[in-house]
Every structure is written in structure tokens, then in C-alpha cells.
Amino acid sequence: MHATATSMTAVTDKEIFTRLIAEHSGIIRKVALGYTSTRADREDLGQEIILQLWRAYPRYSPDRPFSTWMYRIALNVAISLLRRHIHPVRQTLSLEENEIDVMDENAGHPEPDDRVALLQQVIAALRPLDRGLLLLYLDDHSYRDIAVILGLTETNVATKLNRLKQRVREETLKLNRPNS
Amino acid sequence: MTELDDLKSTWQTLNRNLERQHALAFHQFRESKLTRFRSGFRLLVTGQIIQIIFGALLALVGGSFWADHIGIPHLMIYGIALHAYGLMSIFFAARDLYLIKQLDYAAPVLALQKQIAELRAWHLRSALWFGIAWCFMWIPILLMMFYRLGADVWKHHPEVVGWFVVSGFISLGFLLGLVAWSRRPGQEKLAKNLDDSSGGRSVKRAQTLLDEIARFECE
Numbered sequence A: 001m002h003a004t005a006t007s008m009t010a011v012t013d014k015e016i017f018t019r020l021i022a023e024h025s026g027i028i029r030k031v032a033l034g035y036t037s038t039r040a041d042r043e044d045l046g047q048e049i050i051l052q053l054w055r056a057y058p059r060y061s062p063d064r065p066f067s068t069w070m071y072r073i074a075l076n077v078a079i080s081l082l083r084r085h086i087h088p089v090r091q092t093l094s095l096e097e098n099e100i101d102v103m104d105e106n107a108g109h110p111e112p113d114d115r116v117a118l119l120q121q122v123i124a125a126l127r128p129l130d131r132g133l134l135l136l137y138l139d140d141h142s143y144r145d146i147a148v149i150l151g152l153t154e155t156n157v158a159t160k161l162n163r164l165k166q167r168v169r170e171e172t173l174k175l176n177r178p179n180s
Numbered sequence B: 001m002t003e004l005d006d007l008k009s010t011w012q013t014l015n016r017n018l019e020r021q022h023a024l025a026f027h028q029f030r031e032s033k034l035t036r037f038r039s040g041f042r043l044l045v046t047g048q049i050i051q052i053i054f055g056a057l058l059a060l061v062g063g064s065f066w067a068d069h070i071g072i073p074h075l076m077i078y079g080i081a082l083h084a085y086g087l088m089s090i091f092f093a094a095r096d097l098y099l100i101k102q103l104d105y106a107a108p109v110l111a112l113q114k115q116i117a118e119l120r121a122w123h124l125r126s127a128l129w130f131g132i133a134w135c136f137m138w139i140p141i142l143l144m145m146f147y148r149l150g151a152d153v154w155k156h157h158p159e160v161v162g163w164f165v166v167s168g169f170i171s172l173g174f175l176l177g178l179v180a181w182s183r184r185p186g187q188e189k190l191a192k193n194l195d196d197s198s199g200g201r202s203v204k205r206a207q208t209l210l211d212e213i214a215r216f217e218c219e
Helices: A002-023 A025-035 A039-059 A066-084 A113-125 A128-138 A143-150 A154-179 B006-021 B031-035 B042-068 B073-102 B109-148 B158-182 B188-198 B200-218
Strands: none
Touching: A002 A025, A002 A039, A025 A039, A025 A066, A025 A128, A025 B006, A039 A066, A066 A128, A066 A143, A066 B109, A113 A128, A113 A154, A113 B006, A128 A143, A128 A154, A128 B006, A128 B109, A128 B200, A143 A154, A143 B109, B042 B073, B042 B109, B073 B109, B109 B158, B109 B200, B158 B188
16 A cells, blocks of 8 residues: 555656656756757767756755756756766867757748857857856846856856856957958 | 847757757656666766775775784784775775765756865875775785795795885885876876876866866856
């Protein structure tokens, strides 16, 4: 009887977990996109993130936002894997390898190639922790959220983002220079 | 001029396209996969479990040896040295396992990355100390083996034991000298080979990671 009850709880937990993952799968996708260069690596990273999420799930407290908790785990797994397994030359984000069509059918117009190239360049040039910061910013998180996820102060986040903005301006200038 | 904010739309577009082009089956994982332990630390965990078994065997052999020879100082020294080394192996491995168990992937990114870097640096440094200890540990093991074969080298040929100890110091000196010499300008290749073989390179990598985290915190 007790075993049946335990088993039912486990099934319920798994169902809740699966639903939550499905609802927030964008987080895994975005982190994988920011930290890998090929589809195979992206899928491996996605699986690794889900495994860690499942292992950590028993300690998850519903008092905390699920997305914040999920982002922390996803970034921690991605950064650790990037440092451990992925060869440095593969740490760059290649959209050709990613096989992602940059044409946005929903928007009805293509993203300009130079914009895509710039994003590619900026992400590839960043260290793993800075990459996490950029992904959170691009995903429209507040400074407070970013600070909680990364374990920084809001002031520190603001300072770093200002530097990042400056860097993007510089990269834009570099990209535009050969044409001018 | 493109601003960081302008890249948000590019990022969202890429994300949408990725979702549409090959909706990754993230939620279609199987039960078997959930129970699979694929942490990057599994090799380290396996290594530590082997070290604990190895340490327990050494402690058992060393402990029973000195307990069987109470009152015979040199035989007790062999046994106690081996016993102590076994316990040290168990302690270091157990500490590693404890630290791995403490890793919480739901912790803030900076906190966990720091924990991982510290764990790696500590683990690799302790491996180096074990290597240094082996410069001497072979002596009591060899003497115990001789004794088991019926030859009490310490009692009948103390000068041989003296030479063993001198050899231990020479090995240690040679090792430390080689490390120091490899740090001189022009010896980069030797330094790299030494680092690769001793794990020193990994220690440096772990240290670099800690420095990087510290810089990220302070910048």
C-alpha cells in the first residue's frame, strides 16, 4: 500500500517536472544555443541540463521562481561542460554549423547578415561567465534577476552590461571598417 | 551603429527559428535516461571509490602487521607507515566525495563555479602530494615484503635501509629539482611535459578558472 502511494507520488512528481520543463524549454534551448556550436552538442547539452534538473528537483522549493532555478542549473551545466569537454576551437558559435535559418518567417523579413555576424562574434569572444550574463540580458531579464541567477550584485551587473554595450559598439565599428 | 539592445531581436529570431526548425525533444526524455548518472564528475567519483578500497586494504595490511609485531619497533614502523598512508588515502578520497556531493547546481552560477574550481585545484594538489609521498612509501612496503619472505633487512642489513631512505630523498630531490629546472627560461617543453604528466597543468587550469571567477566578481 505504502509502496503504491510512493510510486504514485513519484509519477506525479515526474509529471509535474515534465510539464514544467516543457513550459520552460526555451531556457534550455537558449542556453544550449549560446554555449554550443553544433546541433549534436546542443542536444547533448540539453540532455545533460535535464538530467541535472531532475537530480536537483527534489530540493526545489516552489517558493522560488522555477525559471530562476532552471536558469541557474542550465548555466552551471553549460559553463562546466564548456570548460571540461568542448575543444576551444569549438567554443565559437557558428551559425552555419548550427544550421539555423536566420530568416524569421514570423517576422516576415530576414535578420540582416551583419547583425547575425555581430551577435556571433560577440558571443564567441566572451568568456563563459560573461556569455551567461549576455544570454540573460538578451533574454530580457531584469538586473535583479540576472544578479540572483549569477550571484552578483545589481550594481556589478549594471557595470558589466555597460562594458558589454561598449564592446558591442567597438565590434560594430570593426565590422563596418572594411566596407567604409 | 548597432547597440546591444538591437541584438535582442536577432537573438529572439535565432531562438524562434531554432525552436521551429528542429524542436529539440527536450521533454521526450526516457525514464532510463533520468536515472543515468552522467555527471562530469563520475570519473572522479569512480577514482575516489577505488582509492578508498585501495586505502582500506593498505590500512588493513599495515594495521594487522604492526598489531602482530607489538614490541618490535622497526616492524611496527613499517606497519604504522602503511596504516597511516592507507588512512590518508581514505580521508582524501572521502573528502573529495563529500565535496562532490555538496555541489549544488541550483546555487548561483558564480558560487557553484567557484566550488568546482576549488574542488579541482584541491584534488589535483592532493594527487601531487600523494606522488611525493610515494618517494618514501615504497620503502616500508618493500621491507615488509622482505620480512614476509623471511629476511629482516632492518635487523641484519641496516645499511640497506639507510640506502633506501637516501634513495627516497634522492628521488624527491630529483623530482623537485626537475620541476625547478623546468621553470627556467628555455625549458618550456620540459615544463609542459612535466605539467602534463603530474597534473600540474590541470592545477594551473583550475587556478586560472578561480582567477577568472575572481576577476568576474571584481570587474
